[in-house]
Amino acid sequence: MAEETEKGSSLATDQRRGFLTKALAVACGGLATFPPLAAALWAVLDPLRRTAGAGNFVPVADLNNVPADGLPRQFPVIADRVDAWTGFAAEPIGAVYLKRDKGSETVEVLSATCPHAGCFVEMDRESKCFRCPCHNSAFTLDGGIVAPSPSPRPMDSLECKVDKGGGVLVKWQNFYTGIEEKVARP
Amino acid sequence: MSATSSSSSESQQRAGMLAQLADWFDDRTGYRAFVHEALYERVPGGARWRYVWGSTLVFAFMTQVITGLVLWASYSASAQTAWESVFYIQYEMTGGWLLRGIHHVMAQAMVVLLALHLMQVVIDGAYRAPREVNFWLGLILMMLVLGMALTGYLLPWDQKGYWATRVATNLAGLVPLVGPSLQQLVVGGPDYGHHTLTRFFALHAGFLPATLVLFLVLHLTLFRKHGLHAKQPVTKPDGLFWPDQVLKDAVAMLAVMAVVLGVILLPALRAMLAGEPLVTGHFGAELGAPADPSQPYAAARPEWYFLFLFQFLKVFEGWGATGEFLGAIIVPGLTLGVMFLMPILGRWNLGHRFNVVFTLAVLCGAGLLTAMALHEDYYALWADRSAYADVEQLLNETGGDPQKLAMALGNDASKQAVFEKRRHEYEAIRKSEAFLVAVKQAKADAERAIELAGRPEKIPPTGALALIRQDPLSQGPRLFAQHCASCHAHVDPAAAEAEAVLAKSSAANLFEFGGLSWARGLLDPAQVAGPAYFGNTAHKDGDMVSFVTDDLSDTETWKPAEVKAVIVALAAEAGLPTGGAAAGQVKKGRELMADTDRCGSCHAYGDNETELGYAPDLNGWGSREWLVGIITDPTHQRFYPDTNDRMPSFGVGRDGGTPTLSAAEIGLLADWLRGSWYRPAASVHETAGVSQ
Numbered sequence: 001m002a003e004e005t006e007k008g009s010s011l012a013t014d015q016r017r018g019f020l021t022k023a024l025a026v027a028c029g030g031l032a033t034f035p036p037l038a039a040a041l042w043a044v045l046d047p048l049r050r051t052a053g054a055g056n057f058v059p060v061a062d063l064n065n066v067p068a069d070g071l072p073r074q075f076p077v078i079a080d081r082v083d084a085w086t087g088f089a090a091e092p093i094g095a096v097y098l099k100r101d102k103g104s105e106t107v108e109v110l111s112a113t114c115p116h117a118g119c120f121v122e123m124d125r126e127s128k129c130f131r132c133p134c135h136n137s138a139f140t141l142d143g144g145i146v147a148p149s150p151s152p153r154p155m156d157s158l159e160c161k162v163d164k165g166g167g168v169l170v171k172w173q174n175f176y177t178g179i180e181e182k183v184a185r186p
Numbered sequence: 187m188s189a190t191s192s193s194s195s196e197s198q199q200r201a202g203m204l205a206q207l208a209d210w211f212d213d214r215t216g217y218r219a220f221v222h223e224a225l226y227e228r229v230p231g232g233a234r235w236r237y238v239w240g241s242t243l244v245f246a247f248m249t250q251v252i253t254g255l256v257l258w259a260s261y262s263a264s265a266q267t268a269w270e271s272v273f274y275i276q277y278e279m280t281g282g283w284l285l286r287g288i289h290h291v292m293a294q295a296m297v298v299l300l301a302l303h304l305m306q307v308v309i310d311g312a313y314r315a316p317r318e319v320n321f322w323l324g325l326i327l328m329m330l331v332l333g334m335a336l337t338g339y340l341l342p343w344d345q346k347g348y349w350a351t352r353v354a355t356n357l358a359g360l361v362p363l364v365g366p367s368l369q370q371l372v373v374g375g376p377d378y379g380h381h382t383l384t385r386f387f388a389l390h391a392g393f394l395p396a397t398l399v400l401f402l403v404l405h406l407t408l409f410r411k412h413g414l415h416a417k418q419p420v421t422k423p424d425g426l427f428w429p430d431q432v433l434k435d436a437v438a439m440l441a442v443m444a445v446v447l448g449v450i451l452l453p454a455l456r457a458m459l460a461g462e463p464l465v466t467g468h469f470g471a472e473l474g475a476p477a478d479p480s481q482p483y484a485a486a487r488p489e490w491y492f493l494f495l496f497q498f499l500k501v502f503e504g505w506g507a508t509g510e511f512l513g514a515i516i517v518p519g520l521t522l523g524v525m526f527l528m529p530i531l532g533r534w535n536l537g538h539r540f541n542v543v544f545t546l547a548v549l550c551g552a553g554l555l556t557a558m559a560l561h562e563d564y565y566a567l568w569a570d571r572s573a574y575a576d577v578e579q580l581l582n583e584t585g586g587d588p589q590k591l592a593m594a595l596g597n598d599a600s601k602q603a604v605f606e607k608r609r610h611e612y613e614a615i616r617k618s619e620a621f622l623v624a625v626k627q628a629k630a631d632a633e634r635a636i637e638l639a640g641r642p643e644k645i646p647p648t649g650a651l652a653l654i655r656q657d658p659l660s661q662g663p664r665l666f667a668q669h670c671a672s673c674h675a676h677v678d679p680a681a682a683e684a685e686a687v688l689a690k691s692s693a694a695n696l697f698e699f700g701g702l703s704w705a706r707g708l709l710d711p712a713q714v715a716g717p718a719y720f721g722n723t724a725h726k727d728g729d730m731v732s733f734v735t736d737d738l739s740d741t742e743t744w745k746p747a748e749v750k751a752v753i754v755a756l757a758a759e760a761g762l763p764t765g766g767a768a769a770g771q772v773k774k775g776r777e778l779m780a781d782t783d784r785c786g787s788c789h790a791y792g793d794n795e796t797e798l799g800y801a802p803d804l805n806g807w808g809s810r811e812w813l814v815g816i817i818t819d820p821t822h823q824r825f826y827p828d829t830n831d832r833m834p835s836f837g838v839g840r841d842g843g844t845p846t847l848s849a850a851e852i853g854l855l856a857d858w859l860r861g862s863w864y865r866p867a868a869s870v871h872e873t874a875g876v877s878q
Contacts, residue, residue, distance in 0.1 A: 022429040028436035032443040036249045036288050040256040042281030049280060080643075085267075085274040087644030 051186045055159075055173035061098060063166040066107055072097035072123060072130075072141055074112065077172050096158060096170055097123065097130075099141065109158040109170050110143045116151040118177045130155065152180045225428035228413065231420035233430035236310070238438035239303035240409070245439040246296045247398070250334075253289040254391060261341070263387040264380045266649035268343035269476040273639050273650070277467035287450040287470020293335055295446055297491040300328050301549060308528065308545045311538050312415035318529035320408040323401055325525055330398045337390035339489055343383060345628060348477030349486035351386075352378065353496075357514040360507065378479070467636070475631035476651045484624035487563070494555035497562075521548060566618035574612040577605070581612075634660055637866055656850075662858020665851055669836065670696070679707075679718060688717040693833070695719070699859050700760035700808025705753045711739040724831035729788065730801070751775035752785065760808025762860065779804050798823045813856035817847070 058079045066073060076092040095112040110130075114121045119134035129146060130139040138146040143155030159171035174185045212218045229237070260279060262271040275282040304324070307313060313321035340351040359369035374381025425431065454469045488496050495518065502509025524544060531537035584590035595601045631654075638653045639645050646652055654660045666676055675691035677684045688695060695718040698704050707713040714734040715721050725731065738744050754767040755775025764772065779785045780792040788801035803824040806812045815822060818837030820830045836847040847855070857863060 018429065021433050025429045025433040025436045028433070028440045032245065032436065032439040033248075035284075035443055035447055036252045036292075039281050039285040039288055040252050043256050043275070043279055043285045044259065046260075046279045046282070082644050085270040085278070085639070085645050086647055088647060089643075 052174060055171045055184065057159075057161065057169040058172045059167045060096060060109075060170045061168045063100075063105070063107070063162055063168055066098045066100045066168065068100045068102050068104060070099065070101045070141070071128075072099040072110065074123065077170065079172065094172065095120070096172075098160075098168065105162065107160050107162065107168050108142075109160040111156040111158055111173075111175070113156065113174065113177070114151060115153045115156055115175065115177055115182070116149075121155065152178060153182060156182055223410075225426075225432075227410065227427035229425040229427055229431050230414060230416035232422040232425035233427075233434050234417060235434055235438070236306055236417060237414060237431060238435050239299055239306050241435035242438050242442050243296065243299050243303055244402070244406075245435075246292055246299055246442065247331075247402070249292050249443075250289060250296070251395070253285050253292070254395075256285055257289060258391055261387075263341070263383040265343065265383060265477075266647070268341060268383050269473075270639070270645050270650055272342040272344075272473055273636065273645075276470070276473050277636065277640060283466045283468075283470040284450065285470075288446060290471030291446045291449045292442075293338060294489070294491065295442055296331055297335060299442070300331060304328065305545060305549065308541055310415060310417050311532060313529040313541075314415075314532050314538075315529070317408070317412050317415060320405060320412065321529050322526060323405045323408065325522070327398060327401050327405060329522075330394055330401065334390055334394045334398070335489065335491065337386045337394065340386045341383070341390060342473055343477045344474030345477055345481070345483045345631070346472075346474040346486065348378070348479075349483045350488045350492075351382070353486070353488070357510065360511045360515060362511075378477075473632065473636065474628060475635040476649070476654065478651055478654075483628065484620060485628040487559075490556065493559045494552040497555040497559035562614065563618060563621050566615050566622055569611075569615045569618070571612075571615050571619075574608060574615065577608050577612045580605070581609070631660065638864060640866065641864060656854070657863060658854050658857035659863040661851070661854045662863075665847070665855050666696075666858070669847065670855070673832065675718070679703075691717060692722045693831075694723070696859055698861065700757065700813075701762045701861075702753060702757045702765050705756040705808075708756075709734055709738055709749055709753060711735045725829070728829070733788075748774070748778055752778050755779055756804075756807060759804065759806060760812075760860070761810070762808065799827050802826065808860075810853075810856050810860060810862070813859060814849075814852050817852045817855060818845075818849075 056079070058077055060077055061075045074095055075098055077094045077096055078090055079093050081088045081091050081093050097110040097112060099108045099110070100106070112121050113119075114132040114134065114137055116132065116135055116137050119132050121130045121132045121137070121139065123129075124131045128141060130141070130143070131137070132151070135150045137149045137151035139149075139151070139155045140146060143157060145151060145154050156173075156175050158173060161169050163169060176183045176185060257275065260271060260275050260282070262268065272286070275286055277283075279285075307321065307324065336351075336354060340347040355369050355373055358372060359365045361368055370376060372382075372385065374385045450470050454464065454466075457468075458464060487493065495514070498517070499510060499513040502513040505512070528541045528544075532541050580591065580594055584594055591605070592602060595605055634657065635650055635654055638657055639650050663676075666674075670676075673691065673693035675687050675693075675695040676697050677687040677695060678697055679695070708719055711734050713719055715726060715731050720726050720728065720731050738749060751771050751774040753775070754764050755772050755778070757764045758767070758772045758775070759779075776792065779789065780794040782794055782796060785791065785804065786794040786796050788796070789804045790796045790798050790801075791804040802816075803812070812824075814837075816825045819835040820826050820833040821835060826833075834846065837845045837849065837852050839845040
């Protein structure tokens with residue numbers, strides 16, 4: 001009887017020891033693997049911390065070069081750009097359409113980026129409208145949706161001001177695509 | 187009561203479902219048998235610490251795979267982006283320094299673990315039948331790991347990796363018949379560049395690891411097939427792989443990781459305790475200055491685990507290409523050949539003993555060679571050079587000419603022998619000193635490169651090297667040493683070595699030229715004829731010197747306040763700090779400079795109509811434009827058309843040929859002399875991680 005209890009207790013000790021060994025092995029292995037995994041994850045998530053920067057006013061054209069005929073004209077946006085480690089000075093970073101109505105001193109600005117999926121919207125001079133070559137979104141010269149259109153919202157207008165010297169400045173921004181609201185990317 | 191029973195039945199139900207799911211999965215995959223086979227391997231004689239090395243190597247490799255893949259996601263293999271992307275990983279990406287640090291240090295740990303694993307296998311005789319093939323697989327794995335270490339060293343495209351790789355690939359060119367083609371294939375063309383990087387990267391991250399995985403699978407399969415080779419004699423009962431051996435393996439892995447983290451983090455801890463600002467990018471793995479084939483790099487050394495090969499080549503110094511062929515290819519090849527034969531030799535007891543002795547001898551030899559290499563390089567740190575002052579003096583006196591030396595030593599053979607021995611020692615110290623200076627320079631270059639790359643404007647598309655080549659602080663001292671220092675000194679007058687440096691110079695000391703203190707010295711009667719100004723030049727007896735020593739020392743004609751005003755006005759003319767001088771004082775000084783009874787009697791300034799040609803133009807004196815002018819052509823009408831003392835026209839080509847210095851180089855010199863270079867506003871690196 002006493003022998004049996006002894007056996008039983010030694011079995012229990014063995015089991016406990018077995019469990020302890022297993023738990024320790026898993027813990028040590030996990031601890032050893034944690035640093036490289038954590039460092040990898042930390043570094044992989046780095047892009048989430050990056051922002052495009054708040055929209056700055058960028059000189060795009062001279063008011064005299066925007067004909068006051070109500071027809072949009074395409075202008076490149078030229079600005080300094082940082083791509084990870086490289087700094088580009090005065091580089092084309094995108095394009096906008098500038099439109100000025102007859103006799104008007106104010107300029108309307110539309111981003112050339114399609115609000116549907118981000119393709120480059122082109123102007124169709126013959127049909128006097130904008131067309132996106134990717135999924136056939138069409139917009140009026142004011143940027144309004146021409147139904148039926150896959151684009152969930154009109155073309156994105158950009159803030160604009162004309163300085164004393166007649167320079168047209170555009171607040172350059174990118175917006176999230178594919179949604180109804182116009183939300184600027186950070 | 188009822189609630190408890192219902193919840194327990196629920197959990198029972200859930201457990202039942204899980205078991206069912208597991209059964210379903212096992213039916214389709216047979217995973218249970220697989221896991222059982224993997225875990226419940228018999229360990230003859232029970233778990234032991236000496237069996238952990240193989241597992242730690244697998245663990246180290248997995249760590250390299252994880253960290254390597256993520257590094258890959260941020261690395262860009264080209265001559266203009268490799269260093270730059272590694273800089274970005276190290277200094278700007280969150281956790282990049284830790285990621286790269288683990289990859290870098292674990293690579294070194296792997297080499298150590300390889301040596302330990304090999305030693306354990308050889309000492310235990312684990313290569314004996316039927317495990318011969320597995321031993322060979324292990325040797326192939328070892329070569330693959332060393333190949334990955336070699337190729338990985340180049341990828342940051344810094345000076346260190348670049349020059350070490352040049353040496354390694356040149357040695358590959360020594361292989362008979364195919365050598366030159368082999369070298370050109372590895373390098374990706376006749377010269378080092380984009381394709382060297384893309385090829386090394388493909389080898390490092392693609393071909394070698396893929397091959398390694400293949401051989402690792404074979405190695406582990408054969409290991410399982412033959413079972414673990416127990417250390418003889420077996421005294422304890424058999425154990426199981428899980429959990430007994432796994433625990434030991436896991437503890438060893440944890441220890442390896444702890445050491446790796448320790449190597450990365452201890453310097454950080456030391457910096458923290460010393461109260462230094464903590465720049466995470468400085469920890470983990472080093473990043474040298476960008477690779478530059480046009481700059482000598484005397485600090486070039488392979489990574490420490492290849493140092494023994496580097497030192498071994500020195501054994502064959504003086505043998506020419508044959509020696510290098512022997513040292514780099516034949517001897518290592520033979521050594522490896524013997525290792526491949528070990529399982530066959532090991533069939534006899536004596537053979538096994540030979541194997542053990544051979545392995546230990548190779549490892550000890552490598553260790554000894556490594557120690558020798560380090561000793562040679564760092565010898566000057568503890569050697570006393572002053573004890574060899576007599577040797578230095580004798581060498582200086584005789585110019586090292588053997589006949590003169592023999593004469594000086596009285597043609598005494600025993601004296602000559604002693605001298606030769608001491609000369610050898612002395613030269614070893616000199617060599618080590620040169621290496622240490624090169625290391626210091628390399629460190630400074632690296633720091634500057636990192637400082638420049640961290641500018642808010644970032645790195646130009648032409649790459650960081652272009653940035654350094656346009657940096658006055660990096661290029662100025664080199665250009666000055668090469669073209670100016672044979673006559674001009676550039677030494678802080680307050681420095682300890684100033685006197686000695688000035689004594690050797692034969693033209694003005696250009697330290698802080700154009701600044702307040704330089705101008706003050708120029709107009710100081712006690713200094714103007716000294717070695718820091720005109721003392722060692724043809725102008726020593728010129729009118730400027732007599733003017734300063736006679737007229738300026740007469741406080742009646744030149745009141746101290748007036749001299750001070752001129753000094754301030756000169757610094758203002760140079761566009762350098764005037765020490766907060768009042769505008770009135772500068773104006774007063776400028777009036778004196780223009781005054782034809784004062785400076786203006788010789789020097790042209792403002793509208794004083796003094797003709798150019800007799801004395802240098804004071805308009806814009808010391809400014810960038812003025813300096814560029816005088817370096818370009820000191821014989822120009824504005825400077826010394828008739829009285830130029832030995833200074834070459836660096837920017838004018840002889841007979842319409844190419845000038846000694848380009849306009850850009852002269853600009854760099856002028857900027858450097860004026861102290862005009864980029865300085866980080868605060869500590870750039872601390873804010874570098876913050877996004878724009």
